[in-house]
Amino acid sequence: MATPFSPAATLKPKQNPLQLLLSFRDSSGGGLVCAKCSPRPRPSRVNVCSWGSAASYVSLQDGTANFSGKPILTKGLSQRRGGIVRAATIEEIEAEKSLIEKDVKERMEKTIETVRTNFNSIRTGRANPAMLDKIEVEYYGTPVSLKSIAQISTPDASSLLVQPYDKSSLKAIEKAIVSSDLGMTPNNDGEVIRLTLPQLTSERRKELSKVVAKQAEEGKVALRNIRRDALKAYEKLEKEKKLSEDNVKDLSSDLQKLTDEYMKKIDTVFKQKEKELLKV
Template structure:
């Protein structure tokens, strides 16, 4: 791209002001007061890929901008980090959905149960083996039988709508059929968990936008760059929102099965 020497008066107001300030700096002989080297106005259309920055050497100031490769590199880092966090948000939503019981017995419904084992809260699965002998019951076999009563008490306190029974060897958990009212209550719980997941996705998007804004303030990206990258990020966000809606619908269908 060719460089043309023009007077500050021929440059747009912001650039003219910047060139003039640089030329007037005390003790700075790097810029002549009458001349500043910039790209010609005919080539300004090619600068849309990034922010405009005046870099001065001992003889001239050159107007530069972020290359397409540099912009893509910044986008890749920020967008990939956002995707990774959104994936984890989806996993959390799915895990929470698994703890909402349906009409069938599922060990996952006890995933969030924590037992105060010797004064330390531990996940039930870490101190007991859980199996499903049939479609309506769970069998809990603790590795330490002295924890049987504590496990039973914890399950009752969790208010899962199930009935644990301790025979001194194992705990059997009967999963009763869901009533119509109970299904509606659980559907509301699922909707709340889904909304929590969407809020997490929105917050991740917000943080990524802030990262783009920071690069703009540092003159590494232009305002147009940020708008384009934000639009691309919104498409990614919409995709993860649809994933949450999909698994929510699937869970609600499970709840409605009799």
């Protein structure tokens, strides 16, 4: 005789992940809470208190998720806000990571631009208005850049013409040029200042080449410092349990590749400048 099914043996319908996620309630029946905040935590579920986008977490299983194409540990991710411990969402972690990456790229781009500007200020035997970019003039008691108070042009390949907007600044401009390391003697005719570039000697070219090499190395040091700051930021996220150790290793590897890319850019502009300097 077949044994009848008892009520206790009744099979319950299997819930899908989203239904199961939404079934977690607090002890007072007041709504959804995270497993970490609940008096009876569920060890295999994601600790999330903000359920506004619960569907986003259906794919999270066993405390891990995909973050920018890489698996990220999500167990124990928490922030304290208003005395309530709340888990950091994937979106928040992604936002913090994106800010770090954006800052790194912006600072590295500025470093490359600074290197280029410094290179342009070193003459190579051919006149270039950028050679005067670093000249500062005492104008009415305030140091200002020469290019902000005068128009600079190149009448020919070996001379520069400086035409101030205010003729009363001619003497101050002349003084600034003489005290610079350009090695040029200004010719002030009361209207404009003319600069003639002396021919570079072989010895002078080699000296300038060393200056350029030093500036290139300073640029690389700046890139390494930017990389160091980003690594510290990633390590901070790891300490806050927002990133796992493996995540930090992967991000550090990506950061090194980006740093190497910008290092090559410095090498490229350095070689171009060195070639210009040594070309007779």
